Amino acid sequence: RKEVEQDPGPFNVPEGATVAFNCTYSNSASQSFFWYRQDCRKEPKLLMSVYSSGNEDGRFTAQLNRASQYISLLIRDSKLSDSATYLCAVNLMDTGRRALTFGSGTRLQVQP
Amino acid sequence: DAGVIQSPRHEVTEMGQEVTLRCKPISGHNSLFWYRQTMMRGLELLIYFNNNVPIDDSGMPEDRFSAKMPNASFSTLKIQPSEPRDSAVYFCASSLGDTSNEKLFFGSGTQLSVL
Numbered sequence: 001r002k003e004v005e006q007d008p009g010p011f012n013v014p015e016g017a018t019v020a021f022n023c024t025y026s027n028s029a030s031q032s033f034f035w036y037r038q039d040c041r042k043e044p045k046l047l048m049s050v051y052s053s054g055n056e057d058g059r060f061t062a063q064l065n066r067a068s069q070y071i072s073l074l075i076r077d078s079k080l081s082d083s084a085t086y087l088c089a090v091n092l093m094d095t096g097r098r099a100l101t102f103g104s105g106t107r108l109q110v111q112p
Numbered sequence: 113d114a115g116v117i118q119s120p121r122h123e124v125t126e127m128g129q130e131v132t133l134r135c136k137p138i139s140g141h142n143s144l145f146w147y148r149q150t151m152m153r154g155l156e157l158l159i160y161f162n163n164n165v166p167i168d169d170s171g172m173p174e175d176r177f178s179a180k181m182p183n184a185s186f187s188t189l190k191i192q193p194s195e196p197r198d199s200a201v202y203f204c205a206s207s208l209g210d211t212s213n214e215k216l217f218f219g220s221g222t223q224l225s226v227l
Binding site for chain 1: 145155221
């Protein structure tokens with residue numbers, strides 16, 4: 001089992017749709033969670049941190065479910081410009097490792 | 113503010129040659145990370161430094177790979193000798209501190225092709 005796992009997609013949705021991605025992680029002791037966005041042939045860029053109580057930034061909502069060991073990203077009112085790959089990142093905290101482990105990403109394609 | 117700066121942007125080399133990738137982190141950041149991204153394996157951590165000291169190099173594939181950080185503003189990743197399976201995008205990233213809550217800022221990456 002991968003340490004951080006995502007559905008690769010692609011998710012093809014029409015403009016205006018609501019879409020959600022999940023990301024599961026292997027270590028229950030994991031402390032920090034993030035969502036990054038990566039455009040084609042570009043570097044990953046931080047989209048948002050994920051807090052225990054859940055958090056929202058405009059059309060984006062991130063949630064953490066510690067019991068089931070996953071985080072989620074919800075995008076409301078999808079725009080064409082949301083088309084990208086969304087990477088989750090987790091600090092797994094195992095064997096003292098403090099760097100982020102990334103999922104392979106979920107590709108989103110928003111269609112007109 | 114300048115972000116993380118990597119060079120070169122693209123590198124094409126022949127198998128067996130030495131390759132050196134360079135990175136300048138964001139000024140004031142004291143953690144630096146080297147990641148490699150391929151279609152098959154995604155984004156993998158190779159090594160990370162805190163205050164110029166290597167903390168975790170468990171992701172370095174083998175002895176052909178080495179990384180240094182001689183000072184707070186410069187790091188190199190060297191592959192010697194290079195092999196076709198090393199072809200990937202190599203990203204450098206930096207963060208402000210060394211805690212698990214710190215956000216990573218990535219450079220634009222080096223696209224490496226080993227023929």
